[in-house]
Amino acid sequence: MNTFIKENEVIQIEIRKTGINGEGIGYYKKLAIFVDYALPNETVDVMITRVYDNRAMAKLVKIHKKSEFRATPFCPVYEQCGGCQFQHITYEQSLIEKREMILSSFDRYISFKVPRELVKDTIGADDPKNYRNKASLPVQSKKRNEIGMYQANSHKFIAIDACPVQDKNINRILKTILDLMNTYKVDGFDPKFNKGYIKSLVVRVSEDTKEAQVSFILFNDSKFLDRMVKKLIEVEPMIKSVFKVLSKPNKKNPFFSDAPIKLYGKDTIQAKLDGYTFDLKPDAFFQLNTPQAHKFYLKMKELARLKKSEVAIDAYAGVAPVSHYIAKDCKHVYAIELDESSCISAKKSLNENGIDNVTVLHSDFNRALSGLKEKEIDVMFFDPPRTGLGTETIKLILESKPKRIIYGSCNPSTLAKDLNVLLDHYFLEETSPLDMFPYTSLVESVSLLTLKPVENTIN
Numbered sequence: 509m510n511t512f513i514k515e516n517e518v519i520q521i522e523i524r525k526t527g528i529n530g531e532g533i534g535y536y537k538k539l540a541i542f543v544d545y546a547l548p549n550e551t552v553d554v555m556i557t558r559v560y561d562n563r564a565m566a567k568l569v570k571i572h573k574k575s576e577f578r579a580t581p582f583c584p585v586y587e588q589c590g591g592c593q594f595q596h597i598t599y600e601q602s603l604i605e606k607r608e609m610i611l612s613s614f615d616r617y618i619s620f621k622v623p624r625e626l627v628k629d630t631i632g633a634d635d636p637k638n639y640r641n642k643a644s645l646p647v648q649s650k651k652r653n654e655i656g657m658y659q660a661n662s663h664k665f666i667a668i669d670a671c672p673v674q675d676k677n678i679n680r681i682l683k684t685i686l687d688l689m690n691t692y693k694v695d696g697f698d699p700k701f702n703k704g705y706i707k708s709l710v711v712r713v714s715e716d717t718k719e720a721q722v723s724f725i726l727f728n729d730s731k732f733l734d735r736m737v738k739k740l741i742e743v744e745p746m747i748k749s750v751f752k753v754l755s756k757p758n759k760k761n762p763f764f765s766d767a768p769i770k771l772y773g774k775d776t777i778q779a780k781l782d783g784y785t786f787d788l789k790p791d792a793f794f795q796l797n798t799p800q801a802h803k804f805y806l807k808m809k810e811l812a813r814l815k816k817s818e819v820a821i822d823a824y825a826g827v828a829p830v831s832h833y834i835a836k837d838c839k840h841v842y843a844i845e846l847d848e849s850s851c852i853s854a855k856k857s858l859n860e861n862g863i864d865n866v867t868v869l870h871s872d873f874n875r876a877l878s879g880l881k882e883k884e885i886d887v888m889f890f891d892p893p894r895t896g897l898g899t900e901t902i903k904l905i906l907e908s909k910p911k912r913i914i915y916g917s918c919n920p921s922t923l924a925k926d927l928n929v930l931l932d933h934y935f936l937e938e939t940s941p942l943d944m945f946p947y948t949s950l951v952e953s954v955s956l957l958t959l960k961p962v963e964n965t966i967n
């Protein structure tokens with residue numbers, strides 16, 4: 509335990525770099541100090557809040573020397589809400605920091621030094637505000653009904669009026685729902701007395717088709733909900749699809765913890781990407797930033813340089829956008845997805861879009877890959893959840909040894925850990941960071957790996 513530094517002590521440090529969660533990192537007698545909202549090259553006073561063996565956490569108290577890239581946050585609850593971590597830095601500089609975050613993860617988890625030039629500049633957003641096409645937010649009723657966010661790493665509920673990174677239609681629809689909840693006495697969840705009706709709201713919009721889908725996640729069902737929904741669709745004609753979910757304890761999926769029950773309208777709303785239409789059920793995965801998702805899939809396709817004779821796997825396919833983007837460029841695609849609802853949407857979209865060389869496999873990826881053992885797969889596209897691929901899956905991939913791997917990642921740490929194993933057998937040709945979630949510390953990326961000739965591999 510470090511004895512030279514104590515909690516509540518105020519010290520002065522210089523911030524050297526950005527950490528993987530967007531914090532500033534400085535050093536005090538060689539101990540790394542993590543400071544939220546501090547930027548590289550700033551000299552700051554910080555108050556130590558927690559001391560560990562190999563690091564300490566601290567709160568920013570005073571800035572003596574300010575970074576030239578410091579910006580004024582545009583959200584009134586920026587520091588309380590915790591949804592964004594990069595509003596105190598200019599957008600352009602946040603893109604540079606995101607590239608650095610990928611490089612830091614590579615330095616930390618890959619056993620050799622990856623040349624810096626292999627990690628390209630971050631692909632930024634043309635319009636970094638109002639980009640979220642879906643909001644999944646808790647609702648509470650204490651003195652009055654409120655929609656909010658939980659503070660980072662805590663259960664503290666922070667009420668929000670409008671979120672500047674959410675689509676403006678979502679902000680408006682949420683406000684309408686809040687007003688109607690008061691009128692129709694369909695209150696939010698009251699955590700103190702464990703009562704009330706609406707626990708959370710999920711609102712998804714499609715900017716292209718001007719359709720919205722609302723899901724009420726209910727702590728208790730309410731006999732007034734139907735009347736409220738009737739009024740809601742009258743005042744918000746953009747809403748084409750309304751569901752309710754009777755909430756059950758489910759840590760993996762707190763919003764869609766049970767099957768959604770339709771209250772009004774269509775089963776799906778339609779979203780558009782690259783001229784293709786996607787039918788989205790309320791619980792189907794769809795990237796939250798539509799214009800950046802388009803750039804993400806284009807990058808995957810560009811790096812793959814598919815040939816008409818090649819067979820590809822679109823692993824962790826969701827509603828199969830990757831398959832849609834690449835189908836025309838190759839012979840056949842196997843889209844593998846665990847979630848049934850996403851598979852149904854994927855099949856419907858592929859059919860409606862006239863794509864007939866994609867087979868959707870509703871399966872765990874490892875199981876499906878074992879079933880495809882006999883087929884020669886030239887290229888594998890991966891876009892796994894934040895947990896990455898992991899050793900079991902990588903072992904199976906290395907048995908198939910596709911010629912090229914395109915790895916879309918939303919977590920630089922798990923990407924780096926996976927690459928550390930894959931790069932015994934593959935060359936890393938490029939990693940392109942992409943800003944799917946502007947003003948947050950999240951970084952998406954696309955990497956191209958090519959199979960090494962046998963003599964270059966490490967067994």
Ligand SMILES: C[S@@+](CC[C@H](N)C(=O)[O-])C[C@H]1O[C@@H](n2cnc3c(N)ncnc32)[C@H](O)[C@@H]1O
Pocket residue numbers: 793794795823824825826827828829830844845846847850871872873874891892893
């Ligand atoms: C990050 S999303 C990507 C979806 C899609 N590629 C896209 O861009 O919309 C990851 C997807 O992997 C799916 N998934 C998670 N674990 C899986 C597994 N073991 N096998 C197959 N799919 C899985 C999830 O249901 C989710 O749809």
